[in-house]
Amino acid sequence: MSDGSSTVTSINSLTFEDLGSAAQRDRRKRILDATIALASKGGFDAVQMRAVAERADVALGTLYRYFPSKVHLLVSALAREFEQANVALDRKPVPGDTAADRVMYVLGRNTRALQRDPNLTEALTRAFMFADASVANEIHTVGMHVTRMLMRAMYDAATPTEEIEPTDEDIAIAKVIGDVWLASLVQWVTGRASAADVGKSIDVAVRLLLRD
Amino acid sequence: MSDGSSTVTSINSLTFEDLGSAAQRDRRKRILDATIALASKGGFDAVQMRAVAERADVALGTLYRYFPSKVHLLVSALAREFEQANVALDRKPVPGDTAADRVMYVLGRNTRALQRDPNLTEALTRAFMFADASVANEIHTVGMHVTRMLMRAMYDAATPTEEIEPTDEDIAIAKVIGDVWLASLVQWVTGRASAADVGKSIDVAVRLLLRD
DNA sequence: TCTGCGACTGAAACGTGTTTCGAAATGGTG
């Protein structure tokens, strides 16, 4: 049972790898697509489980079998978005001469992408923030994507991703930068900070944390 | 109408100052006390509006007249807690020779206080994180208390609180430190980080942001 | 082809946040 390949106990969301048949993978995809579509249209409140199920053309019970709660669902959607962003990022080396430049570039790029769809960002961010311990796995996946993104930016483009061996200090710095980024986004999402404020916070954090 | 003294439109929580009679102030206090007690016993989920109303000995409708949502209620409770912490802090000058030392002292002290009551902290933190734009006022109050606390720590104890004139840079730094602190607490509350991790994040942030 | 088992469906039911509303209580004013 330690390999997780047998019966999946419904504590976690079903991941792409958990799903055996093409039909199931397609169901999962339809559910996440419906989630993104509804979130994009009306934010967190518009992502209603009955609406998601209907739009994805699955029964409510099935939706809950794939994602045990609304928060699991939204955080899983966030993970998929980040995964896609990371794939896109992998295509080219990150531009910039210093670690600070490259980190700013990556965060700026992602921030702008998020700000282009405020409702979606609101839904995903609030779910992420509201998640409790039961969502640890999904949260961890998101965290991995963010860390990976920052590490790729902090290290020189010449270093292959697999060979990056970050120091503890680097990890701690990346964690702090990630925290600041997320906190800024939360504030932007709730109207407590402008887009410019988000940029400024990140700028301060990166500049001070990554001075060469 | 600009002075807010006439009929209160129920967009915001009723503040202490909004309330005319002693009976009303007492009701408000009973509600917040009940909130804290329930949160302390069982965390966010245990703060059920019907339970709060019953324990505070008010009708459900009255509870909603004082605090228009569960999140308003919890964030208002958080604001009161911070206010009390600030009052306590004002009694003595903050010890420490450098700004970094003093900030670490203040954050450490508050962090330990929060960690002594994990359920309460979970309830308040999650509400704060989940708050949307309609809670802007209450959130802002909390932000003021945190900023004030950090400013008092960053400036030398000799400077009277009223005369502190922080630079933009100082404000930006305080904001980043506050963000990191909050993000760390969120992670601790959701079991994603240990108490030591919280200390470490704050340490990294303060050390790097406030080096002299 | 038949059988059995897990997955999916459809619908109802439950819990808790939130709203609503008529009646009773309260408090200030003439």
Place this chain on the structure above:
DNA sequence: CACCATTTCGAAACACGTTTCAGTCGCAGA
């Protein structure tokens, strides 16, 4: 004290996340 406005109460109703369950479907193995 009588009157009016506002507040509070009590209780029901509603909305949406979540659970439950009996029936149906799809498919792997005999």
